[in-house]
Amino acid sequence: MAVKWKNPKERMQVAVIGGGMAGAELVRLASSRRLDITLIEPKHQVECQALYPDYMGGLVRVEDMTAPLRPFCEKVGAKLVNEKALAIEDHEVVCERTRVPFDVAVVATGAVQNYFGIRGVEHTFSLNTLEETMRAREYAESTYPDRIMVIGSGLTGIETACVLADSMETSIYVIEAMDRLLPVFPAGVSCRVEKALGRKGINVITNARVAEVTRDSIIFHDGSSLDCDMAIWTAGIKRCALSQDLDLPMNRGWIQTDQYLRAAENIFVLGDCAWVEIGGRIATKTGIEAERQASHTARNLHHLARGKPLKPYSILAGADHPLALISTGNGCALGVYGDSCLPVPSRLLHVVKRWIDKSITKRYL
Numbered sequence: 001m002a003v004k005w006k007n008p009k010e011r012m013q014v015a016v017i018g019g020g021m022a023g024a025e026l027v028r029l030a031s032s033r034r035l036d037i038t039l040i041e042p043k044h045q046v047e048c049q050a051l052y053p054d055y056m057g058g059l060v061r062v063e064d065m066t067a068p069l070r071p072f073c074e075k076v077g078a079k080l081v082n083e084k085a086l087a088i089e090d091h092e093v094v095c096e097r098t099r100v101p102f103d104v105a106v107v108a109t110g111a112v113q114n115y116f117g118i119r120g121v122e123h124t125f126s127l128n129t130l131e132e133t134m135r136a137r138e139y140a141e142s143t144y145p146d147r148i149m150v151i152g153s154g155l156t157g158i159e160t161a162c163v164l165a166d167s168m169e170t171s172i173y174v175i176e177a178m179d180r181l182l183p184v185f186p187a188g189v190s191c192r193v194e195k196a197l198g199r200k201g202i203n204v205i206t207n208a209r210v211a212e213v214t215r216d217s218i219i220f221h222d223g224s225s226l227d228c229d230m231a232i233w234t235a236g237i238k239r240c241a242l243s244q245d246l247d248l249p250m251n252r253g254w255i256q257t258d259q260y261l262r263a264a265e266n267i268f269v270l271g272d273c274a275w276v277e278i279g280g281r282i283a284t285k286t287g288i289e290a291e292r293q294a295s296h297t298a299r300n301l302h303h304l305a306r307g308k309p310l311k312p313y314s315i316l317a318g319a320d321h322p323l324a325l326i327s328t329g330n331g332c333a334l335g336v337y338g339d340s341c342l343p344v345p346s347r348l349l350h351v352v353k354r355w356i357d358k359s360i361t362k363r364y365l
């Protein structure tokens with residue numbers, strides 16, 4: 001269904017909530033004289049999560065993963081409200097101290113780590129935020145643990161285990177609750193990644209559901225336990241506080257969008273906080289999708305401002321056909337495209353991945 005902006009002659013007020021990969025990219029691409037954009041983001045910088053595992057291994061610096069938001073917003077002519085959004089009321093975003101009026105709002109608040117209510121998670125480290133990643137690296141460097149357990153074998157868990165195996169003389173374990181590594185990827189990919197981990201001496205434990213984490217051990221549901229000196233939790237994400245409180249349609253805990261990436265007539269939802277399901281395909285929660293959804297919505301905002309109909313979104317990296325470059329350490333990466341995966345990790349793919357990841361924050365400088 002096409003929605004028309006009511007007065008194409010006026011500047012449309014757009015409030016973007018969240019200045020991560022989707023929100024910052026939308027602001028960069030949508031900025032123009034037709035749109036009056038306000039970015040609402042409590043952090044002072046845009047951050048590239050994809051480089052956090054490399055940061056754990058001392059391979060990149062904080063400057064490679066971040067770009068300050070204020071100069072970026074000034075450059076593109078957007079306003080920055082350096083606060084957390086608390087609610088959306090009618091045509092206003094309610095922030096900690098400010099109220100931001102809007103004609104169109106864009107929710108791009110990402111996701112937070114999900115601990116599934118497991119006891120003792122305060123003893124674990126997470127790589128979901130820059131602060132947590134810095135805390136994890138500081139701990140690893142200052143205590144030099146003998147045994148590190150990486151809980152969860154998604155992309156973050158695999159890349160973190162590989163980078164640690166390269167940079168530390170320590171026993172690394174990857175613990176997965178399902179029966180294979182990278183359970184959301186095709187089985188052939190899991191098999192190749194498991195071989196790559198085996199070559200690096202990383203211990204893989206599957207079918208192991210963590211029940212509790214203590215200061216020096218991991219306890220499993222079957223009552224068994226493993227000693228550990230450091231536990232890194234990478235097993236799952238969930239919606240953040242704001243998206244829980246919005247009166248918008250939900251699907252499996254995420255905000256459900258339509259084919260135009262809207263959850264209401266004047267509210268678009270992008271990136272990790274969105275449940276994007278179009279034509280039977282489900283978008284993955286990846287940087288690739290966050291960026292594509294942002295560029296598509298930037299174009300649609302311009303259509304709206306000109307009184308033109310919206311264009312439907314088309315998913316590229318779907319759960320049925322993943323698209324990923326997975327760092328396997330030693331300067332190599334595996335490429336995954338649907339069911340296809342290179343038989344061995346390649347240096348060239350790693351160069352490409354590092355270039356893509358580093359170029360993300362450079363766009364905002």
Ligand SMILES: Cc1cc2nc3c(=O)[nH]c(=O)nc-3n(C[C@H](O)[C@H](O)[C@H](O)COP(=O)(O)OP(=O)(O)OC[C@H]3O[C@@H](n4cnc5c(N)ncnc54)[C@H](O)[C@@H]3O)c2cc1C
Binds near residue numbers: 273
């Ligand atoms: C360790 C790690 C490695 C990854 N590696 C890859 C990879 O190699 N390739 C890939 O494609 N993807 C990767 N991803 C996934 C990718 O980083 C995310 O899919 C992407 O960042 C999602 O973008 P987003 O804008 O939805 O969320 P984010 O980038 O997380 O941004 C959300 C923003 O919203 C802000 N926010 C939250 N609540 C509020 C509020 N109430 N008010 C205002 N602002 C708010 C946050 O401060 C944050 O800045 C990785 C993720 C992690 C954690």
